[in-house]
Amino acid sequence: MTIPPVAFRASQAVRAALSAIRRTEDLRFSPGNRLLAIAAFARKRCLLLRIDVEMRPDGPDVTIHDFMELRSDGIGEVHGLDFIDDKTLVVANRDGQLAIFALPMESMAGQHREITALRRIDGKPFCKLRTPGSVVVRRESGGRVSLLVCNNYTHLVTRHVALRWLGHRTVRNQPLLSNGLDIPDGIAISHDGEWIAVSSHGTRDVKLYRMSSSLGPKSEPVGILQDAGFPHGLRFTRDDRQILVADAGSPAVHVYERGDGWTGRRGPVRSVGVLDEETFLRGRASVEEGGPKGLDIDRSNSVVAVTCEEQALAFYPLASIVGKTMSGIEPGVAHP
Structure with missing residues (x-):
């Protein structure tokens, strides 16, 4: 089943910027839901969009007001990114390091800006970053943030603890996960903070690890999401009852249900096409490519955004992907 995207409003300048982005990851x-950042891997840029998402009786309504293209010697082959807060972005460059940026928010309208990193993180001397890919931010007490990073080709997830009040200087760099991983290509943390989900490209599944103080490289995954094709971007829904997984090797997004818990093995309960056949085949350079790469759910729980080289940006109603009766939660409505 292939579902139609949400028709979003945007100027010709915004659409031209999206058309020029080339390969995305x-x-x-953003936490405030007003910005959307896209990793432009091939062009070594980040595209920042100012966006509004509203839930109307007939479904979600999306407007992209303007954009800013960010360039920097701290932005290389950017594969992953996440917001530390609404004004601070961390990027993971597969050809280099992590870099943290203060976003230039005074004016976005169609600008191409050269910016300088607030902080660069390489993990030395005990936990050197190598081919960093996806990154996810975990906000902690005392002004600390943990940056969990997929080191793609060393098959390792590392943790880098930064202090905001020290200009995001890292005070801890450590290996975190490796057991069961073969090219970790995407990462997500559940909203309750109890689970880490990691896409494992080489094993063609998603590993789930329970968060604990004893978590380390030898910790075994306690849950495995099977039949994920070539999993890439992934996100927990806001109630943590589902995980959505973008399959780079097919036109689909797969949906997995928690049930009584995330332990054990399970297949998807639903797979939904988000690319038409022509678009998918145009990007089908190998069995591992052509499908969606990046995936995120907006903070209002209304839309799912996906990206890949052949379709730089598309939005889909969350309800049409998870199924209204499956989630037990209405998009756009806050739940505890």
Whole structure:
């Protein structure tokens, strides 16, 4: 089953910027839901969009007001990105390091801006970053943030603890996960903070690890999401009852249900096409490519955004992907 995207409003300048982006990887909504950042891997840029998402009786309504293209010697082959807060972005460059940026928010309208990193993180001397890909931010007490990073070709997830009040200087760099991983290509943390989900490209599944103080490289995954094709971007729904997984090797997004818990093995309960056949085949350079790469759910729980080289940006109603009766939650409505 293939579902139609939400028709979003945008100027010709915004659409031209999206058309020029070429190969994309991850994308991410800001905590305040007013910005959307897209990793432009091939062009070594980040595209920042100012966006509004509203839930109307007939479904979600999306407007992209303007854009800013960010360039920097701290932005290389950017594969992953996440917001530390509404004004601070961390990017993971597969050809280099992590870099943290203060976003130039005074004016976005169609600008191409050269910016300088607030902080660069390489993990030295005990936990050197190598081919960093996807990154996810975990906000902690005392002004600390943990940056969990997929080191793609060393098959390792690392943790880098930064202090905001020290200009995001890292005070801890450590290996976190490796057991069961073969090219970790996407990462997400559940909203309750109890689970880490990691896409494992080489094993063609998603590993789930329970968050604990004893978590380390030898910790075994306690849950495995099977039949994911070539999993890439992934996100927990806001109630943590589902995980959505973008399959780079097919036109689909797969939906997995928690049920009584995330332990054990399970297949998807639903797979939904988000690319038409022509678009998918145009990007089908190998069995591992052509499908969606980046995936995120907006903070209002209304839309799912996906990206890939052949379709730089598309939005889909969350309800049409998870199924209204499946989630037990209405998009756009806050639940505890």
